[in-house]
Amino acid sequence: MTPRSAVGDTGTPDAAGEPVETAGAFVRRHRQALNLSIDDLAGRSGISASTIGILERGRTPLRSLWTTAALAYALKADPYSLVIAAGRGFPPASHSDRGREHRPTTVADIASPRRSAVCFGEVLYLWRTKHHRTLTHVARLSDTDRLRLSRIERMTAAPSIPTVVKIADALDLPRTELLIVAMCDQLRRDRYAHEGKAYTPHVRDPYTRSV
Structure with missing residues (x-):
């Protein structure tokens, strides 16, 4: 059901x-x-x-x-x-990208001037673009398999709740915000499935012109 x-x-x-x-x-x-x-x-x-x-x-x-x-x-x-x-049931990550000049960061802080992040994969992509980080770097910080992380960013795989928590902690983003974004994706994913469709938003460079 x-x-x-x-x-x-x-x-x-x-x-x-x-x-x-x-x-x-x-x-x-x-x-x-x-x-x-x-x-x-x-x-x-x-x-x-x-x-x-x-x-x-x-x-x-x-x-x-x-x-x-x-x-x-x-x-x-x-x-x-x-x-x-x-x-709340998962422990904090052992690593974080928090730097010396740290200030609280939210999902809105990493959005592009042209649009806000619309899915979990885009949040991850925009954070990496803003901070000039590779998937390998984020995978190491969050103790997540790099291939799995790549699929999550491209929205071809859904993250588990502990993976969302580890990514949030590693990127020093609020757990609550990323959990809400991930659940929004899940509700859309299930709605599309109910309609016989696949929810696969395309994560692309927001600074690249559409053609």
Whole structure:
């Protein structure tokens, strides 16, 4: 079953003010509010009851954007709030590109004069362009396979939640912002799939003229 959130409007993230809680606690709270058993939620979401059970008990983190979107839809909950809660479950990266003259950086800070970043791959590409960094450099900082990172940047592969967190920490960008961008992509990806299409935005040099 395709999550409703993935076939309608992606909505506006309003998760910043949510109280701190784990992804498992989030799922349990919303499930109990709907008077659903774990088996009921499994049937609604397409996620196995065993996976939901160990997630709620905190024995495994929520790693998949698709699973996050499916659970959020089944629970009639905000997918952005759930992905942010999931992102809190992963430790910070051991490396960062933060320099001596560091100042807080946001996704808006790395956008081009012509347009804002429209997908996760473009955020990564624009950051590299702005800071003159190679994929190899970012892969080393984020402890991510370079080929996998290249596919994520070209939007031919979706990142996992821990990969989003590692990239955010390595690039010294806010986790919350990158998790929201990644979830926007996932909702679009699922909506396109529902329509029998593939969501493959083309990431190109924003300073190059269109022909």
